[in-house]
Amino acid sequence: MPEEFIIAEDLDLAWSNFEPFYPLPANSPFHVERKGKPLNRLKRALLRQHRQSPKYFFSGHRGCGKSTELNRLAADGDINENFFIVKYSVKEVCDVNNLNYVDVLFSIGAQLYIQYIDSGNKLKPELIEQLEGWKHSIEKISEEETSIEASIDGGLRTFFVSVLARIRAEDTTRKTIREIIEPKLSDLIDKINLIIANIESNEKKKVLVLIDDLDKPRLEQAKEIFYNSQTAITQPICYIVYTVPISIFFTKELTAIKESKYFLPNVKLHFKNDRNSKDEEGYGLMERFIFHRMKADLIQPDALNLAITMGAGVFRETARIMQISADSAIENDRDQIIVEDVKRAEREIRSDFKRILKTQDYTTLKEICQDNEIHGIEKIEDLLHNLSVLEYMNDETWCDIHPTLVELIEND
Amino acid sequence: MTEIKDPIEARVSRLGNYLIRAYKYKKASILFALYLSEYVRADVEREIKKLLSEQGLKAISVDAGEHKDLPSFFASSNSDQTVFIVHNMEKGFPDSLRYLNFKREDIIDHQVKALFWVTDKELTRIGNEAPDFFAFRNRVVEFIEVPMAEERRPALVEFALETEFKSLDEIKHSIELKETLLSELSEADEISGYLLNSLGILFFQLSSYKKAIEYHEQALVIAKEMGDRRVVGTSLGNLGSTYSSLGQVERAIEYYKQALAISQEIGDRRGEGTALGNLGLAYGNLGQVEKAIEYHELALAISQELGDKRLEGAALGNLGLAYRNLGEVEKAIEYHEQALAISQEFGDRRVEGISLGSLGNAYSHLGQVEKAMEYYEQALVIAKEIGDRHNEGIWLGNIGLAYSDQRQVEKAIEYYEKALLIAREIGDRRGEGTSLGKIGLAYSDQRQVEKAIEYYEQALVIAREIGDRQGEGNRLVSLGNAYSLLGQVEKAIDYYEQALVIGKEIKDPRIINFCEENLKSIKS
Numbered sequence: 001m002p003e004e005f006i007i008a009e010d011l012d013l014a015w016s017n018f019e020p021f022y023p024l025p026a027n028s029p030f031h032v033e034r035k036g037k038p039l040n041r042l043k044r045a046l047l048r049q050h051r052q053s054p055k056y057f058f059s060g061h062r063g064c065g066k067s068t069e070l071n072r073l074a075a076d077g078d079i080n081e082n083f084f085i086v087k088y089s090v091k092e093v094c095d096v097n098n099l100n101y102v103d104v105l106f107s108i109g110a111q112l113y114i115q116y117i118d119s120g121n122k123l124k125p126e127l128i129e130q131l132e133g134w135k136h137s138i139e140k141i142s143e144e145e146t147s148i149e150a151s152i153d154g155g156l157r158t159f160f161v162s163v164l165a166r167i168r169a170e171d172t173t174r175k176t177i178r179e180i181i182e183p184k185l186s187d188l189i190d191k192i193n194l195i196i197a198n199i200e201s202n203e204k205k206k207v208l209v210l211i212d213d214l215d216k217p218r219l220e221q222a223k224e225i226f227y228n229s230q231t232a233i234t235q236p237i238c239y240i241v242y243t244v245p246i247s248i249f250f251t252k253e254l255t256a257i258k259e260s261k262y263f264l265p266n267v268k269l270h271f272k273n274d275r276n277s278k279d280e281e282g283y284g285l286m287e288r289f290i291f292h293r294m295k296a297d298l299i300q301p302d303a304l305n306l307a308i309t310m311g312a313g314v315f316r317e318t319a320r321i322m323q324i325s326a327d328s329a330i331e332n333d334r335d336q337i338i339v340e341d342v343k344r345a346e347r348e349i350r351s352d353f354k355r356i357l358k359t360q361d362y363t364t365l366k367e368i369c370q371d372n373e374i375h376g377i378e379k380i381e382d383l384l385h386n387l388s389v390l391e392y393m394n395d396e397t398w399c400d401i402h403p404t405l406v407e408l409i410e411n412d
Numbered sequence: 413m414t415e416i417k418d419p420i421e422a423r424v425s426r427l428g429n430y431l432i433r434a435y436k437y438k439k440a441s442i443l444f445a446l447y448l449s450e451y452v453r454a455d456v457e458r459e460i461k462k463l464l465s466e467q468g469l470k471a472i473s474v475d476a477g478e479h480k481d482l483p484s485f486f487a488s489s490n491s492d493q494t495v496f497i498v499h500n501m502e503k504g505f506p507d508s509l510r511y512l513n514f515k516r517e518d519i520i521d522h523q524v525k526a527l528f529w530v531t532d533k534e535l536t537r538i539g540n541e542a543p544d545f546f547a548f549r550n551r552v553v554e555f556i557e558v559p560m561a562e563e564r565r566p567a568l569v570e571f572a573l574e575t576e577f578k579s580l581d582e583i584k585h586s587i588e589l590k591e592t593l594l595s596e597l598s599e600a601d602e603i604s605g606y607l608l609n610s611l612g613i614l615f616f617q618l619s620s621y622k623k624a625i626e627y628h629e630q631a632l633v634i635a636k637e638m639g640d641r642r643v644v645g646t647s648l649g650n651l652g653s654t655y656s657s658l659g660q661v662e663r664a665i666e667y668y669k670q671a672l673a674i675s676q677e678i679g680d681r682r683g684e685g686t687a688l689g690n691l692g693l694a695y696g697n698l699g700q701v702e703k704a705i706e707y708h709e710l711a712l713a714i715s716q717e718l719g720d721k722r723l724e725g726a727a728l729g730n731l732g733l734a735y736r737n738l739g740e741v742e743k744a745i746e747y748h749e750q751a752l753a754i755s756q757e758f759g760d761r762r763v764e765g766i767s768l769g770s771l772g773n774a775y776s777h778l779g780q781v782e783k784a785m786e787y788y789e790q791a792l793v794i795a796k797e798i799g800d801r802h803n804e805g806i807w808l809g810n811i812g813l814a815y816s817d818q819r820q821v822e823k824a825i826e827y828y829e830k831a832l833l834i835a836r837e838i839g840d841r842r843g844e845g846t847s848l849g850k851i852g853l854a855y856s857d858q859r860q861v862e863k864a865i866e867y868y869e870q871a872l873v874i875a876r877e878i879g880d881r882q883g884e885g886n887r888l889v890s891l892g893n894a895y896s897l898l899g900q901v902e903k904a905i906d907y908y909e910q911a912l913v914i915g916k917e918i919k920d921p922r923i924i925n926f927c928e929e930n931l932k933s934i935k936s
Contacts, residue, residue, distance in 0.1 A: 012433065016433065016436075019439050019550070020548060020550065021439075021548055062543075062544065063547060091517070095514075097510055216514065216544065320549075323550065323551075324551055327426065327429065327430070330429070351552070351554075352549075355532065355535050355536050355539055356540050356546075359581055359584070359837075360837075382540075385543050386539065386540070386543050
């Protein structure tokens with residue numbers, strides 16, 4: 001999409017700059033550097049020597065900048081020097097609505113092949129021959145079983161694309177293709193690893209696969225993939241970074257692989273159990289986030305503070321609050337956002353929460369509001385997803401309720 | 413948290429400005445407009461379209477029931493100047509929710525400008541079932557107003573009268589909306605009457621009987637002012653049912669009799685049948701079973717005359733109940749089977765479930781516990797199927813009782829706990845108290861008297877809180893029994909005496925006899 005990055009000098013353009021949708025592309029001037037560069041830890045881990053190619057699990061709250069950070073990692077100079085990078089979003093190549101580990105593994109193989117060939121490279125003839133043989137074995141069964149129209153032989157690339165298309169297709173087609181591949185899974189993994197080995201020997205670089213949006217499937221499917229098929233999805237011999245849904249990130253099933261988990265925390269604005277305290281660094285960061293998009297004199301200092309507080313340290317939420325506030329100021333013929341505008345945004349967001357929270361949620365929120373502790377991850381899965389509960393991290397992980405809800409919960 | 417609402421024009425232009433700015437900056441736009449009345453929706457939509465066309469934008473109305481894959485539909489018919497105005501969201505659920513959630517980025521990539529009309533219920537479902545899509549929203553703008561013109565009433569009346577909800581959250585939402593609406597209506601009229609009535613019923617469902625009475629009384633006043641005799645009768649009947657739930661049966665009878673007189677006066681046969689049935693139930697509660705049967709027979713006759721199968725099923729079921737109380741269980745079973753046949757013939761699942769459960773009760777009475785269980789299980793399945801949580805709790809409780817009869821006390825407690833949970837979930841305080849009382853009895857059976865007392869006391873607190881005199885009397889009796897078991901005679905006497913006072917007040921022969929006998933035997 002065509003994007004212009006101009007720091008707004010009026011509220012109209014500010015409104016536009018605070019849209020709550022996109023992850024930022026890698027070199028956007030709107031980007032703000034987080035303290036300690038949260039992905040530097042992951043970057044350092046990737047650059048270290050490993051005996052076996054490691055798999056990393058990466059998570060963070062909805063709207064906290066996961067895709068943005070992943071885009072930046074893929075564009076990083078050191079990473080590019082050391083790796084041949086294959087980055088893709090699973091939602092673009094599979095159907096996140098219905099996804100299993102066979103799809104994920106196949107997409108890795110397909111993307112490795114397609115992206116490598118598309119950037120003008122060649123695999124060695126012996127490997128091509130092997131892949132052709134494997135392709136025929138799959139197509140043969142698939143024709144027998146589905147009487148699909150004889151596929152036009154467009155070579156391997158067409159094969160990968162067409163199988164991916166079938167994985168994305170409606171239920172029966174998808175089921176058939178999975179049933180063909182699944183019993184021959186070791187074949188698939190074998191082929192993936194041959195491609196990886198070939199790329200690595202050609203490029204004299206390791207292969208790094210970055211898979212975005214794996215936090216998007218339905219929770220039960222994500223669990224099926226990450227809990228029950230963990231062995232399978234860690235079989236490819238390349239480096240892989242998987243995004244995972246936040247609500248399974250902290251569960252015991254994923255604690256086994258503790259050292260390879262990376263969490264992109266929300267920006268901390270206050271300290272645990274002290275809602276009146278102020279984390280100056282966090283405020284500073286969010287302030288930069290805002291002032292990268294509009295000029296400072298478009299908002300009063302008090303209003304700025306309130307907007308940051310109510311944004312909970314989540315970029316997308318802060319953007320939405322700023323957008324509503326900007327609109328409110330325009331509506332009232334002001335050229336500066338004042339506290340009243342931010343309060344309107346706060347009220348609206350609180351109303352939105354009131355509509356989706358269930359009665360029993362209030363009990364859980366109250367508990368969290370009181371001691372900032374997580375009492376059983378399973379209870380707060382949905383709450384983490386809808387952002388009514390947010391996780392923060394320093395030495396330990398703690399959480400708090402969304403700041404727009406504090407008034408509601410404390411007076412309940 | 414009342415908020416001063418901006419004038420409707422300001423909110424219309426707010427939406428317009430978002431869309432026009434999105435066009436100017438080539439951005440996508442995901443807006444929600446919350447509404448209640450189709451008429452208001454039509455007005456607002458017309459105004460927005462006008463605003464948009466002045467800016468050269470073209471609005472397309474989209475029926476979500478016809479295009480479940482909205483993101484694809486948007487992508488295929490989008491242009492820079494297009495704004496999609498989507499309505500009928502619920503028709504596309506649940507498929508449309510999944511498409512929106514998973515393809516939300518397509519909407520952004522194609523710079524689609526869309527405004528979604530949603531009711532409160534629809535927005536709640538979107539927030540919960542398409543959370544990623546909801547996270548992309550720019551804003552929600554509310555248009556919760558009441559249309560004023562007369563011809564616009566029907567939809568609003570329908571909303572005002574709606575009282576069938578499946579969960580506590582839905583009930584609470586509905587109460588909130590209706591109370592807001594009520595406070596906005598400038599003068600008492602037909603609509604406020606309907607709103608008051610349905611608020612009364614909703615609070616009744618939550619066992620907030622005092623609030624229910626308040627609302628029904630207000631509804632009664634308005635109905636009298638407007639001279640609407642039929643509504644006067646309904647309100648009186650509702651007041652009767654509420655007092656009956658509070659164990660104030662005599663008072664309930666007074667109201668039912670007034671309701672009966674009115675229905676006879678205006679020739680409302682159905683209302684007459686309902687009032688007769690209520691009277692029958694009330695006399696049954698007072699232990700005057702023959703009188704109860706007379707009333708139920710009258711109600712039955714009217715239902716047959718009118719050909720009103722629903723009323724007939726109820727009358728037959730009530731007769732079954734009465735005969736069971738007389739100890740004529742076989743006759744009771746006959747009536748319940750007739751009621752069952754009618755409900756099955758006319759597809760009334762609710763009555764079918766109740767009839768099955770009643771058959772379970774009857775067989776349990778006969779000591780045929782296995783047969784009783786079979787019926788309860790069937791009743792349970794139906795209750796779950798139609799989302800009738802209240803009866804689901806009742807059948808679970810009765811299954812518990814059946815286990816308790818078989819001396820399987822632990823199993824019994826398990827089921828009582830399930831019933832307790834449901835009562836709490838749907839805010840049914842009365843049911844909560846009943847379950848607590850049953851759990852107490854079960855512990856007492858296991859000779860864990862102290863634990864039993866804890867439960868009785870909790871149940872007592874609830875009965876007093878909601879003003880349920882009968883429940884209060886029952887709990888006091890249980891407490892008397894418990895202390896008597898512990899050999900604390902003074903305390904036992906005290907509780908029996910308290911219970912006796914209540915028993916006399918509400919003329920409950922069961923409580924009166926029991927307390928008098930026990931007091932006599934303890935004191936001697």
